[in-house]
Amino acid sequence: MAELPTRVWSDDQWELIRLGCVARNMDEKWDAFVEGRQAHLSRSWTGYEIFAATFSAVEGGWRIVRAVEESNQSRYHRRSERFARVMLELVFSNILLGEPADELRAEFVRLMRRTA
Numbered sequence: 001m002a003e004l005p006t007r008v009w010s011d012d013q014w015e016l017i018r019l020g021c022v023a024r025n026m027d028e029k030w031d032a033f034v035e036g037r038q039a040h041l042s043r044s045w046t047g048y049e050i051f052a053a054t055f056s057a058v059e060g061g062w063r064i065v066r067a068v069e070e071s072n073q074s075r076y077h078r079r080s081e082r083f084a085r086v087m088l089e090l091v092f093s094n095i096l097l098g099e100p101a102d103e104l105r106a107e108f109v110r111l112m113r114r115t116a
Helices: 011-019 081-096 102-115
Strands: 030-035 038-043 049-058 061-069
Touching: 011 030, 011 061, 011 081, 030 081, 038 081, 049 081, 061 081, 081 102
Parallel strands: none
Antiparallel strands: 030 038, 038 049, 049 061
């Protein structure tokens, strides 16, 4: 994945990300767990890992320095580099941290309309 989020997550946010999450019902679409500095994001319905993101400590917190996106079209319909970046950041921000992430959601909707 060439286009990565530029966001720097604080140490406190990284600790929350490291806790991961498991979907509690069918409406929650993502499971996440962290091994070392690599976060694994899977679709809760299928169990397919869609993203693996490697974090590194940087000034002010933690940043994604490498990410891999599922390339098997039967498991995940890849849209674009920009879409992948937005989706990756949206899962961390909204699902794992519980942030409203309004700007990311708006960008996600715009990108969905372009690729529909």
